[in-house]
Amino acid sequence: MSPVFETGNNGRDKPKAAAGEASRSDAFGESMSVFDKVEAITAMLKKEILTNAERGRVQIFLEEINDEMKKREGKVESFFRDDVMKRLKALFPKNPIVAEMAKGGGMADKVDLLVDGKEAFQRIIENIRTAKTIYINIFLWRDDKTGNEVARELLKAADRGAKITIVKDAVGGVFEYAEKGKQSFFHKAGLGLGLKFKSDRIDGFYTNQDEATSKEQKSNDLASKLRNHPNITYIEGERNDHSKYYIFDGKTVITGGMNIGDEYASGEFHDYMVEFSSQTMADRLLKGEGLSGEEMGRSADVDFVFNKKSNAGKEFEIKPKFLELCKKAKNNMTIEMAYFGDEDVTNAIIETAKRGIRVDIILPKTANVGDDLNKRVIERILEETGGNNLSIYFYPGMVHGKLINVDGEYTFMGSANLNNQGTKELSETNIFVADKDCKFTSEVTRQLKEDKAKSGVIHSPPSITYDKVRAQLESMA
Template identity: 40%
Template sequence: MKNKTIIFPLLFIFVMILIFIVYLVFFAYDTPNNIPSLNKEVILASHDYLPADLRTNARLLIDGKETFAAIFKHIQEAKNTILIHSFIWRDDKVGNMLAKQLLEAADRGVQIIIEKDKLGALHEKTEENKLSFFHKKAIPSLWIKQFFLEKLYAHPGKFGQKPEISYAGKLTAHPNITVSANQIKNDHSKYFIFDHKTLVLGSVNIEDKEVFFDAAGREYSDYMIELDGRNFVKQFLQELNGEHVTSNSEVEFVVNKFKPVRQFEVKSKILSLLRTAQNSVIIQNSYWGDKDVLQRLAETANRGVHVQIFLPQTANLQTDLNLKSMRWLLEHSAYKPQIYLHKKMLHAKLILVDNNYLLLGSSNLNSVSLEKMQETNVLIDLPGSAILPKLQKNLTKHRQQSQLIRKAEQLQYNSFLAFFENIFS
């Protein structure tokens, strides 16, 4: 009897500690209370904003090679300002190639602002070479999450595999470069602005695997949109700053943000697009799990809309939740969506509706992204633009390279991992 008296309090304490750890790991995506706002007025001030024609001033950038070729070109041609906003910036070849280009621009007198979320270090320190470009020291607030990620996913990679040359110290010390990288902002956005006139936005991170291969030998597939025109930049920054947005019938920026007031609009926009779809929906996304999106997709398919979904056969994170989500979708759709599993790591975040509307950006389709993270996306009215033919050609290639799943029983997953991934995502 005495033993039972001791065991039950100990068991209770153990359970409470376990619950606390699970909370820290999976739920601690608190709204940042004090996000510093860098002076983006330097981007807006003293410039005339001329009309921009989307049909001639928008370009789809496919994968990391095309994206970084465009980014490096813009850096080399920059005359006044560069603004970079990134979630992942790894201390590897690509990370240092970008830094070298920026240092050369800064030496020419270009004023550069870099905004980097410290939360991204969680993934920088648990994948690939496990080296963060800006965050060299251990981050105690991320230790528990880092431990669980390393245990859940045995990521290949050589710990501490340093690049031949690292420019991290030089970049942060340059007088023409302002770096904000010391706060966790829950900001998953990825975008570049050059000389007040060119915006590059999407889902490409700053790391080797976007250009070459990841540590597991997989190619990455991703997208960015390049918008050339001062009006696009002005409209985008107005949206981020909570100002009155200059209307544009061809482009709408769809964001999740905490400041100046909490505005989370990505999920509602996705649900609205799916509800209004008449003929076809094509989605490429790497991370799934949001129940409302899955439910709306099932309803969309059951209305007779042709739904095609592309996702990686094996993702770097939450593969089991992805497969569970797709199985649920097939089981709850009378008119079965076409599910394509690709051997590449499809890191893209893209929704194409009726070949008329394209939503592209940084948002995943899991609950963390849609409800707890700051994200930036662009919704484009496609008719007449050069984006659609290029995108359709790439989608055709992906269909040919993918495995088409026709039955829910084809999708097998680890229920235990899917459970924890669902809590996390």
């Protein structure tokens, strides 16, 4: 039955419910999220010709998306990819919602790439100084210059009345005790027996001349002031959550691969964060809502991809998304990654190169941990591809970033490494951006090109040397 259209006070064309039909989303599932509606519209627009009923349904969803965006953001935001937006404009040339969405651009246009710690921590501090609410989820927080600077800014914010939540994973203490100055900001009282064993094992396996020799913790009043401040909620536990993100005023999100420590803020560890402002996305992050189902090719131009580990079980999306991107690649794929080791990931990279796709891999010349396993993986990839369609770039410093770009269109980045911990064991937060024409994608491709230019390139296994025994031990960690 074809819907009858009426014009409301705002001038939009509204489908008028025919007898026996429900109006608005009552007919389609009132609990559907904005992203569900974006997905539903995109699925319908894959048809060459829409029925009147389908056109009406699209317009209802557009209205509901518009209403939700105006309520949350104060303006309409589009999460549609460019090809879908073009189809909407062609189908509904006089629809004011479509016109407003097209004028404002997609969510991908609002994502900023933050390269290295100087840029990222500047934005973090600036947001802390102005925010009324702050939510921090962090894996590692060192008691060093950077850790104390962030803490002081948070204390000032709390003193002026900002409400702050800090979620700190105790598992990060393993590396706080084992590396660098070996000073943990929050875990001064020590680690649990299991975590202490892991930390001691890492400390003994990896030795570095610039590291402190003692794990004896120095007192720091800042940590207790943060824990006990009436405007700060501090949550700690062995959550195995490797995610790093900040949410300011329930809207501005900064997320990526950087922990809180001098090696990140100084740029010693080459890494990335992203920043964008969207209450819808911030809510999605807090709720852990991202890609779902067997079909990972979501239609939104920006979305989260999670590994979620809880008492209820595991819901890991990041490896399936990576494997899908390998299959999706048509021309080229660039992977900049701190740590490798997942067997399925390695096989997918090999198969991608074998089917004629150009694959470039950027990794640290010497990783802080897992270096021998990294090199064993690269050796195998080179051997099984014969170096065809493949270049390996050894970056001169420590790459801690996890940045993947496919065909200059799809970017996949965040906290997750491509080792067994990142794909099978830890909760992680990545972001997926699908827009070849936005500024963010241009920045990503430019940055990857710069990193290749700084790196030494190899094409054959004889160029790689490593300790096979250590590589095997690292693969078992």
